[in-house]
Amino acid sequence: EVQLVQSGAEVKKPGESLKISCKGSGYSFSSYWIGWVRQMPGKGLEWMGIIYPGDSDTRYSPSFQGQVTISADKSINTAYLQWNSLKDSDTAMYHCVRRSNGEYYDYWGQGTLVTVSS
Amino acid sequence: QSALTQPASVSGSPGQSITISCTGTSSDVGTYNLVSWYQQHPGKAPKLMIYEVTKRPSGVSNRFSGSKSGNTASLTISGLQAEDEADYYCCSYAGNFIVLFGGGTTLTVL
Numbered sequence: 396e397v398q399l400v401q402s403g404a405e406v407k408k409p410g411e412s413l414k415i416s417c418k419g420s421g422y423s424f425s426s427y428w429i430g431w432v433r434q435m436p437g438k439g440l441e442w443m444g445i446i447y448p449g450d451s452d453t454r455y456s457p458s459f460q461g462q463v464t465i466s467a468d469k470s471i472n473t474a475y476l477q478w479n480s481l482k483d484s485d486t487a488m489y490h491c492v493r494r495s496n497g498e499y500y501d502y503w504g505q506g507t508l509v510t511v512s513s
Numbered sequence: 514q515s516a517l518t519q520p521a522s523v524s525g526s527p528g529q530s531i532t533i534s535c536t537g538t539s540s541d542v543g544t545y546n547l548v549s550w551y552q553q554h555p556g557k558a559p560k561l562m563i564y565e566v567t568k569r570p571s572g573v574s575n576r577f578s579g580s581k582s583g584n585t586a587s588l589t590i591s592g593l594q595a596e597d598e599a600d601y602y603c604c605s606y607a608g609n610f611i612v613l614f615g616g617g618t619t620l621t622v623l
Contacts, residue, residue: 430612439516439617440551440559440602445610454610490558498606499549499564506558 397421399429399491399504406510407481414477415507417491424472425449428494431465431476434506435487445494446474481511517542517603517615524621530591533618535603536584541613543584547606550579550588553617554599562601563588590620598622 402416417429430445444455448467455465467474474491489507492500518536525531535542535550542548548566551559561570563579566586576591586605590597603615 432614440604440614441516442604442612442614445612456611495564497565498545498547498612499561499604500551500559501561501564501570503558503560 397493397502399493399502401489401491401504401507404508404510406512409482409511409513410480411511412477412479413481413509414475415489415509417474417476417504419472419474419493422493425469427496429467429474430492430494430500431463431474432490432492432500433459433487434490440490443476443489448472448474481509483511483513485509486511515613517605517613519601519603519615519618521616522619522621524623525590525593526623527593527595529593530589531593531620532590533588533601533603533620535586535588535605535615537586537605537607537613538584541584541605541607542581542586544608545606546581548579548581548586549604550577551602551604552597552599553602559602593622595622 398420425448428445431443433441443459444465446453446465448469464477491504493502495501550563553559566581567579578589601618
């Protein structure tokens, strides 16, 4: 069974750094792109970027380029989303997603809630 | 690129059919047959309902169907059921590894 299991909720202060994770299982992790999707409170879905764990090829939405870093460690089937300096506006639910062999997302993680508040 | 445009809300009675539109541009929806639709119940992760405009994943009811005309894609739900009440998001590939989501539509089953 394909699963994406994300790390737990985080509460941080503005300016702090953070790295959240997404562990895949039940399939060949290196062979599928993993993306990240932001959902701010009460709002819609926003595509942030995507990584191919096999060779770490990474692409970002222009809206998120330079704001976050996406990485992956294929040896432990885990993808990451990282911030160097959090802002209040980073408060959101973050979902990792598996991109199928087509351009759609067939499996979603349960989401990681990030709260940034002073 | 801007988000795709969806109506904020739609509603229907049990047994009826509803359609949710998703309007993009000639750079995304109009060019690529790579539109997908996701259902999200409150507090849950989104679920894939339609991919590549018209295809249904295994396990998704055949009451859900997708179509596209020009720059607008549509999701139709027939035989509305209470369990269909949720938020629905369209998504389209826009070239150069860019993906756009719609703003989401809240479906209310009356």
